[in-house]
Amino acid sequence: MGITRIGHLDINVLDINESRDYYENIMGMKVTREDKDGTLYLKCWDEWDKYSMILRPSEEATFNRIAFKVRNDSDLDDLKKKIEDYGTPTTMLPAGEIADCGRVLTMKLPSGHTFDLYAEKAFIGKDVGDLNPAPWPINGKGIKAHWLDHSLLMCQGPEAVMATTKFFEEVFDFKLTEQVTAGPDGSLQAATWLSCSSTPHDIAFVAGPEIGLHHIAFFLDGWNDILRAADVMAMNEVKMDLTPQRHGITRGETIYFFDPSGHRLETFAGLGYFVQPDMPVVTWDEDHLWRGIFYHTGQEVGAFTTAYTLAAYK
Numbered sequence: 001m002g003i004t005r006i007g008h009l010d011i012n013v014l015d016i017n018e019s020r021d022y023y024e025n026i027m028g029m030k031v032t033r034e035d036k037d038g039t040l041y042l043k044c045w046d047e048w049d050k051y052s053m054i055l056r057p058s059e060e061a062t063f064n065r066i067a068f069k070v071r072n073d074s075d076l077d078d079l080k081k082k083i084e085d086y087g088t089p090t091t092m093l094p095a096g097e098i099a100d101c102g103r104v105l106t107m108k109l110p111s112g113h114t115f116d117l118y119a120e121k122a123f124i125g126k127d128v129g130d131l132n133p134a135p136w137p138i139n140g141k142g143i144k145a146h147w148l149d150h151s152l153l154m155c156q157g158p159e160a161v162m163a164t165t166k167f168f169e170e171v172f173d174f175k176l177t178e179q180v181t182a183g184p185d186g187s188l189q190a191a192t193w194l195s196c197s198s199t200p201h202d203i204a205f206v207a208g209p210e211i212g213l214h215h216i217a218f219f220l221d222g223w224n225d226i227l228r229a230a231d232v233m234a235m236n237e238v239k240m241d242l243t244p245q246r247h248g249i250t251r252g253e254t255i256y257f258f259d260p261s262g263h264r265l266e267t268f269a270g271l272g273y274f275v276q277p278d279m280p281v282v283t284w285d286e287d288h289l290w291r292g293i294f295y296h297t298g299q300e301v302g303a304f305t306t307a308y309t310l311a312a313y314k
């Protein structure tokens with residue numbers, strides 16, 4: 001009964017045409033579906049399913065839902081029972097209710113975020129194909145993001161982070177890889193990073209005042225690609241709140257920047273490290289929080305913890 005990977009993010013954006021231009025020409029994604037109401041579905045060149053981002057035209061830039069993919073359709077029935085036995089209500093949406101997907105098992109996480117699981121989504125294939133493929137698409141645009149890598153969600157306080165982390169460990173069999181501890185004797189988890197694969201994180205949670213979306217990260221190969229991506233962003237006057245740097249937490253090489261609606265995005269490069277089930281949990285204490293986030297400077301950056309996208313619901 002396996003959750004295999006992150007599938008897609010569904011967000012509201014302010015100007016759909018500006019967003020289309022940004023995600024196509026700067027991120028290097030392609031629109032694969034467009035609904036009558038203007039909603040856009042996009043994929044990266046190295047992804048094979050039909051989309052990993054849903055952009056809905058709106059008057060508010062907010063977060064709707066996040067979805068992960070499971071291995072088999074029957075996993076949804078097994079997980080429904082396991083989740084409900086844990087005390088969390090679920091709803092099974094019929095095939096097609098979420099665009100181009102099979103059945104979707106939806107729920108509210110302990111944090112309050114809407115979380116979806118699905119097994120089937122329309123297949124398109126990588127832009128380079130799967131027979132004698134080129135290593136990258138010669139006609140790719142912008143930073144040529146490979147794939148949706150992970151997301152960090154904001155929870156209301158450490159209690160919500162801890163409850164949601166426990167849920168992912170006990171119900172979804174994710175592995176806790178890193179944590180920031182706080183409070184008396186470090187007894188609280190102020191932030192956690194969890195993996196369902198071999199990478200340092202597929203999802204992360206951090207404590208804040210309101211539930212929301214802190215950032216959506218896209219994978220790039222390595223440090224040179226990060227440098228080139230920052231050049232592309234500068235040429236296009238993309239607002240950044242962090243120029244290229246290394247994370248202490250996860251060891252990723254990173255840039256934080258914003259889309260035209262103010263959603264924070266990240267380019268995350270490098271393997272970080274290889275996660276095995278018996279790897280010890282890495283802990284960062286409160287005094288080393290900023291070293292964990294921005295390893296080189298070790299200093300707080302601007303509105304990093306206060307500026308983020310709120311959920312479209314309370």
Ligand SMILES: [Fe+2]
Nearest residue numbers: 152215217266
């Ligand atoms: Fe990240």
